[in-house]
Amino acid sequence: MTRYRRDLPQLARRLFLTDGGLETTLVFHKGIDLPCFAAFDLMRDREGRALIADYYRPYLEIARQHGTGFILESATWRASRDWGERLGYSATALAAVNCECIELCEELRGEYESDAFPIVISACVGPRGDGYRPDRPMTADEAAAYHAQQIEIFAATAADLVTAMTINHAEEAIGIAEAAKAAGIPVAISFTVETDGRLPTGQPLADAIGQVDRETGRAPLYYMVNCAHPSHFIPAFDDGGDWTARVRGLRANASRRSHAELDAATELDAGDPQELASEYRAFLTRQPQITILGGCCGTDYRHVAAICASCRAAA
Numbered sequence: 260m261t262r263y264r265r266d267l268p269q270l271a272r273r274l275f276l277t278d279g280g281l282e283t284t285l286v287f288h289k290g291i292d293l294p295c296f297a298a299f300d301l302m303r304d305r306e307g308r309a310l311i312a313d314y315y316r317p318y319l320e321i322a323r324q325h326g327t328g329f330i331l332e333s334a335t336w337r338a339s340r341d342w343g344e345r346l347g348y349s350a351t352a353l354a355a356v357n358c359e360c361i362e363l364c365e366e367l368r369g370e371y372e373s374d375a376f377p378i379v380i381s382a383c384v385g386p387r388g389d390g391y392r393p394d395r396p397m398t399a400d401e402a403a404a405y406h407a408q409q410i411e412i413f414a415a416t417a418a419d420l421v422t423a424m425t426i427n428h429a430e431e432a433i434g435i436a437e438a439a440k441a442a443g444i445p446v447a448i449s450f451t452v453e454t455d456g457r458l459p460t461g462q463p464l465a466d467a468i469g470q471v472d473r474e475t476g477r478a479p480l481y482y483m484v485n486c487a488h489p490s491h492f493i494p495a496f497d498d499g500g501d502w503t504a505r506v507r508g509l510r511a512n513a514s515r516r517s518h519a520e521l522d523a524a525t526e527l528d529a530g531d532p533q534e535l536a537s538e539y540r541a542f543l544t545r546q547p548q549i550t551i552l553g554g555c556c557g558t559d560y561r562h563v564a565a566i567c568a569s570c571r572a573a574a
Contacts, residue, residue, distance in 0.1 A: 267419060267445065268328055268377040269507075269551055270480065274571060275328040275379070277510065278318045279554035279563050282336075285314070287527035288559065295345055297337035302356050302363075312363060317560035319371045319378075325567050328377040330551065331364040333357075336385035336424055339409045354412050357382075361416040381422040381447075382413035384435060390425035390451060390486060391518035393460050399474065402434020407441065414442035422447045424510075425486045425555075427459040429467040436471060436478040449483035449508065454517050456495035464495045465502045472505065483508030486555045488515045488530075489538040496546060504548055511535065513557030521556060529557050536565035543570055 269275040281298050285291040289310070294300065301307030311334050322329040335357055337343075343353035364380045372378040387405055388395025397405065410421055421444055423435045432448045439446035450458060450467055457463050462470075468482055482505050484492050489511050496503050513530035514521060521528070535558070543549055552570060554562045 267379060267480070269330060269379055272550060273328055274567075275330055275551045276318065276322040276325075276563060276567055277330040277332055277381075277508075277551065277553035278315060279558035279560065280513075280556045281314060281334060283527060283556045284559050285310070295337055295342055297342060297346060298334040299336075299338040299356055299360055300346055302334070302359050308359075308363065312367060315367055318563055319367065321560060321564045321567055323371060323376050325571060326375070327567065327571070328379065329371075330379045330381050330553075331367060332381045332422060332424075332553075333360040333364055333383045333418070335360045335409070336383045339385065339387065339406065341387055342385075357409060357412045358416055361413065361418050365417050379419045380417060381420055382410075382416070382418035382444075384409060384421055384423045386426055386431060390427060391459065391522055393428045393458075396428060397431055397434065399430045399433035399437065402431040403437045403441075404434075406435045407438040410435070410438045410442050410444065414444040418444065420445040420447060420480065422449060422483070424449045425451045427451055429458070429460075429462060429470045432467070432471045432479075433474050436475040440475070440478050445480050446478065447481050447483060447508070448479045449485045449510065451486040451518075452484065452492050452495070453487070454491045456492050459518070464492065465498065465500055468502045468505055479505075481505060481507035483510060483551065485510035486512055486518075488512050489535070489542055490515055493538075493542055496542075503546060506546070507549055508551030508553075509539065509542070509549055510553040510555045511539070511558075512555050513562060527557055529559070529562075532562040532565040535562055536569035539566050540569040
């Protein structure tokens, strides 16, 4: 399939929505067993593929009804080499399923997009190790070599950019950014933080963003924060540093629990969608550069609908 490039409309001031917690929705709301929390594995058969497609539809409808844009984040967070091997995928099969996930996003874009409703396809890259714990620390060069395999696949598809989600140490972010630069595809980096607003390594969010920008020549288009409750990261923005202008997206958890508590939980903590939406809006009034809004663990289309309704005016 011929790859094309276009201006990325989410870089303008328009509000863009994305989805919520794909994996937690599938596990807790749909009762799906997801080994390794790997949603891409559902692409093995027609029923699983339809399940993923149907997951996106309510979010697309919300965005279209409210006049926002939408970022379709592919179901490939776990579709890198180490995780694929755990699930029994060969290198060839893993490459194929990464492409199939982007093709599914293409089909949905073809169904929903219009001149008034721009849709961006983002190829999702996840951490090599556990998103909650820096259990697989790498140098930037090691991270670039590892993630290049998946990113090069995406660069040959219709994906408009790569977004690295739930990244917990700066060196991995640097490697991902360098791999994307080498492959010629734009990249965004989304860090996760603990309840103290610092990365799981203990590094302040401001320092991590500064390090990545410094060591990559500001390669990321922008940064995001995901997989943490707003109460965990909002205080980190109080210093008003220049780094805050680099953060353009937010995908928060529904729960105020720590990563360790969420890891141990056997039931979903979906929080209060309206309360979460009000926290988003209060944050956007102080950080108006943030225009990409979605959810992460515990959130579903109800949360994103509430966030959209609350934040449209603020954005």
